[in-house]
Amino acid sequence: MSNATQLLRFITAGSVDDGKSTLIGRLLHDSKSIFEDQFSAISRTSEKRGMAAVDLSLLTDGLQAEREQGITIDVAYRYFATPKRKFIIGDTPGHEQYTRNMVTAASTANLAVILIDARKGVLTQTRRHSYLASLIGVPHIVLAVNKMDMVEYSKQRFEEIVGEYKRFAAQLNLHDVHCIPLSALDGDNVVEKSDAMDWYIGPTLLELLETVEIEHDVNTRDFRFPVQWVCRPQAQEYHDFRGFAGRIEAGDVSVGDEVTILPSGRSSKIKEIVTYDGHLQRAYAPQSVTLTLEDEIDISRGDMFVKAGGTTRCAQPAGSAIACDLASVAGSLGRMVNSSTGNVSEAHSLPAVAKEFEAMLCWLSETPLDKNRKYFVKHTTRTAKCLFSRIDYRVDVNTLERHPVAALNMNDIARVALKTQQPLVIDHYLDDHSTGSFIVIDEATNNTVAAGMIA
Amino acid sequence: MKLVDHNMTKHIFTHLDALESESIHIMREVAAECKNPALLFSGGKDSIVMLRIAEKAFRPAKFPFPLVHIDTEHNFPEVIATRDKLAADLGERLIVRSLEDSIARGTIVIKDLDKPRNPYQSVTLLETITEFGFDACMGGARRDEEKARAKERIFSFRDEFGQWDPKNQRPELWDIYNTRVHAGENIRVFPISNWTEMDIWEYIAREKLHIPCIYYAHKREVIRRGNALIPVSCLVQPKAGEIVETVSVRFRTVGDMTCTAPVESTAHTVEEIIAETATTRITERGATRMDDQTSDASMELRKKEGYF
Ligand SMILES: Nc1nc2c(ncn2[C@@H]2O[C@H](COP(=O)(O)OP(=O)(O)O)[C@@H](O)[C@H]2O)c(=O)[nH]1
Numbered sequence: 102m103s104n105a106t107q108l109l110r111f112i113t114a115g116s117v118d119d120g121k122s123t124l125i126g127r128l129l130h131d132s133k134s135i136f137e138d139q140f141s142a143i144s145r146t147s148e149k150r151g152m153a154a155v156d157l158s159l160l161t162d163g164l165q166a167e168r169e170q171g172i173t174i175d176v177a178y179r180y181f182a183t184p185k186r187k188f189i190i191g192d193t194p195g196h197e198q199y200t201r202n203m204v205t206a207a208s209t210a211n212l213a214v215i216l217i218d219a220r221k222g223v224l225t226q227t228r229r230h231s232y233l234a235s236l237i238g239v240p241h242i243v244l245a246v247n248k249m250d251m252v253e254y255s256k257q258r259f260e261e262i263v264g265e266y267k268r269f270a271a272q273l274n275l276h277d278v279h280c281i282p283l284s285a286l287d288g289d290n291v292v293e294k295s296d297a298m299d300w301y302i303g304p305t306l307l308e309l310l311e312t313v314e315i316e317h318d319v320n321t322r323d324f325r326f327p328v329q330w331v332c333r334p335q336a337q338e339y340h341d342f343r344g345f346a347g348r349i350e351a352g353d354v355s356v357g358d359e360v361t362i363l364p365s366g367r368s369s370k371i372k373e374i375v376t377y378d379g380h381l382q383r384a385y386a387p388q389s390v391t392l393t394l395e396d397e398i399d400i401s402r403g404d405m406f407v408k409a410g411g412t413t414r415c416a417q418p419a420g421s422a423i424a425c426d427l428a429s430v431a432g433s434l435g436r437m438v439n440s441s442t443g444n445v446s447e448a449h450s451l452p453a454v455a456k457e458f459e460a461m462l463c464w465l466s467e468t469p470l471d472k473n474r475k476y477f478v479k480h481t482t483r484t485a486k487c488l489f490s491r492i493d494y495r496v497d498v499n500t501l502e503r504h505p506v507a508a509l510n511m512n513d514i515a516r517v518a519l520k521t522q523q524p525l526v527i528d529h530y531l532d533d534h535s536t537g538s539f540i541v542i543d544e545a546t547n548n549t550v551a552a553g554m555i556a
Numbered sequence: 557m558k559l560v561d562h563n564m565t566k567h568i569f570t571h572l573d574a575l576e577s578e579s580i581h582i583m584r585e586v587a588a589e590c591k592n593p594a595l596l597f598s599g600g601k602d603s604i605v606m607l608r609i610a611e612k613a614f615r616p617a618k619f620p621f622p623l624v625h626i627d628t629e630h631n632f633p634e635v636i637a638t639r640d641k642l643a644a645d646l647g648e649r650l651i652v653r654s655l656e657d658s659i660a661r662g663t664i665v666i667k668d669l670d671k672p673r674n675p676y677q678s679v680t681l682l683e684t685i686t687e688f689g690f691d692a693c694m695g696g697a698r699r700d701e702e703k704a705r706a707k708e709r710i711f712s713f714r715d716e717f718g719q720w721d722p723k724n725q726r727p728e729l730w731d732i733y734n735t736r737v738h739a740g741e742n743i744r745v746f747p748i749s750n751w752t753e754m755d756i757w758e759y760i761a762r763e764k765l766h767i768p769c770i771y772y773a774h775k776r777e778v779i780r781r782g783n784a785l786i787p788v789s790c791l792v793q794p795k796a797g798e799i800v801e802t803v804s805v806r807f808r809t810v811g812d813m814t815c816t817a818p819v820e821s822t823a824h825t826v827e828e829i830i831a832e833t834a835t836t837r838i839t840e841r842g843a844t845r846m847d848d849q850t851s852d853a854s855m856e857l858r859k860k861e862g863y864f
Contacts, residue, residue: 107574178706182754539732540732
């Protein structure tokens with residue numbers, strides 16, 4: 102039965118009191134994903150607090166520490182399923198650390214639900230959430246206009262909000278935006294169609310979550326295989342076996358394919374695609390496999406297999422100042438995932454091998470970025486020491502204005518230039534999320550202090 | 557995820573494929589980046605799924621880590637038998653450390669002999685980590701199990717005392733995992749974080765995994781206490797006035813014999829368990845673990861103390 106269902110990961114973003122918790126509670130409740138013991142626990146609490154109805158928002162109530170100290174600890178993951186799909190919700194509480202939390206949750210999401218209070222319309226926060234979703238390249242956006250019951254279910258009000266949002270969103274790298282009028286409190290257009298809004302003919306939120314096409318959310322064209330682990334069995338029967346274990350991050354590979362190993366640039370042919378369930382002729386992203394080669398080449402963790410030939414798309418001259426951020430390059434570069442559907446040329450492209458590159462950075466740590474210090478960057482399966490050579494500007498996430506800055510603080514988004522001690526095999530984040538993303542680790546504390554997107 | 561290749565033939569990548577590939581990726585990151593990892597293996601269904609994922613990640617080689625079990629000596633004998641059989645069949649090294657060792661050393665003092673021993677497991681686990689110098693322990697916990705788990709990272713960072721500080725966890729972005737620790741510190745890794753109870757059962761069915769027989773419906777002597785069915789065993793005997801009934805039951809989790817309650821069931825196959833799981837209205841922990849019901853936050857407290 103559900104053995105052939107797909108997995109969709111999504112996040113919800115909204116300001117405090119827009120109804121995010123109520124909406125998630127409603128989705129879980131109306132899709133029958135709430136268990137009796139959970140329901141009776143929140144019923145008891147609702148009663149204790151003197152509420153007339155069961156407060157569904159209590160389902161996503163947090164940890165004891167949060168309850169006691171009123172602090173929020175970034176992302177909570179929730180799970181539910183319908184016969185059509187399995188869902189993972191990355192639930193991000195609002196408040197001060199919002200940028201950091203949302204960036205974290207969005208990094209693995211196929212879709213973002215951006216909540217708006219119908220009475221308030223498009224607010225600064227809406228712009229911020231939308232900019233962050235576009236920065237992280239969340240492929241699908243749902244603008245959920247909530248609390249429609251409080252604006253008399255007005256079609257005119259909904260269209261006003263949608264119009265304003267679309268004007269703003271046009272500046273961003275958002276490709277697939279769906280707008281739904283709903284009432285999380287009463288459940289209108291969440292799972293069930295709303296009788297009060299018969300003027301709305303589109304899908305309910307759940308219908309959309311169940312049907313939005315996610316096949317092209319990964320780059321299906323440019324084969325990328327970072328080596329994770331070298332498999333050398335000690336047994337006699339596998340004496341000559343040397344397999345390269347990893348996950349195909351993009352594209353596909355077949356037995357006999359000519360591959361180049363970067364950064365060394367040596368070439369060979371795929372001999373076998375080994376899996377526990379037998380050898381394959383062809384494998385696709387995001388499968389985890391073990392590859393063997395026709396030739397004996399010195400390869401270790403951190404090296405990347407790509408298809409031989411092809412053109413270098415990510416031709417970023419080292420250290421050059423390309424004055425653009427992810428939002429503004431969107432138009433010219435486009436997402437390669439889109440071109441894989443066939444409109445643009447079929448030729449695959451090659452990543453760049455670079456020790457200097459530029460990136461959009463989200464600073465996650467309470468300790469500001471220090472340009473005099475060394476950090477580690479972890480990119481695919483390779484970790485290298487790095488230095489920040491420049492901070493070009495900080496983006497005000499509310500207005501999208503750029504400001505020159507000397508340092509970066511928690512929640513800042515900025516365009517920076519980096520130098521690494523070893524070369525990295527990189528793509529633009531827009532072309533391939535897995536080979537265009539990295540994290541920055543503080544050498545002294547070992548903490549993860551930033552998330553980067555190569556631009 | 558459906559993937560389209562150049563010939564536009566469709567390759568169906570199901571949610572189980574996606575979860576499996578993610579878990580393999582996580583285990584390989586641990587094997588490649590941690591100096592001395594271990595895989596916690598109890599013989600329960602989640603850790604049996606973990607073993608299959610390890611096979612998929614590392615075969616034809618041996619696992620680059622040992623299997624470790626912290627035995628409370630309160631385990632169901634069927635589970636221990638399965639634990640030993642699976643480790644032997646795979647030819648992998650199994651390290652067992654018992655709470656009794658810690659009791660003998662005096663690091664655990666048990667006040668009430670019949671009470672659940674889960675709270676003490678953390679002590680023996682930390683002692684075992686020190687004994688072998690493990691820098692990473694992989695466990696089969698899932699985020700859908702309990703509220704305190706919902707915010708757990710896949711790579712969960714513990715200080716020198718094995719403690720989990722919910723306020724001081726590293727952000728986890730994409731699937732780039734930060735595995736760096738200082739000497740003496742430790743990470744717990746949860747490769748199947750994103751799996752639900754249903755996913756586990758579907759995977760057991762798909763992979764035809766051998767699991768302890770007590771997961772299937774069987775007749776058992778139980779006592780009703782509140783809503784729970786308590787299995788009668790050498791550790792649990794009826795109190796005065798309690799009636800022993802023989803009921804057809806199965807276990808959804810297999811922990812400490814004194815606090816793991818079975819559910820009424822007639823499911824004799826994995827397919828029947830899946831059908832029951834699809835219609836069950838009670839969470840796995842709500843139905844079966846008395847130790848987490850004591851208070852809304854009891855799991856969180858135990859995690860802070862170093863429990864998995
Ligand atoms: N009238 C109305 N109230 C709503 C709706 N959705 C949420 N609310 C209320 O708005 C308040 C904030 O909701 P909550 O879900 O806690 O917001 P959050 O802070 O975004 O998680 C609560 O009092 C909800 O009952 C809605 O669709 N209509």
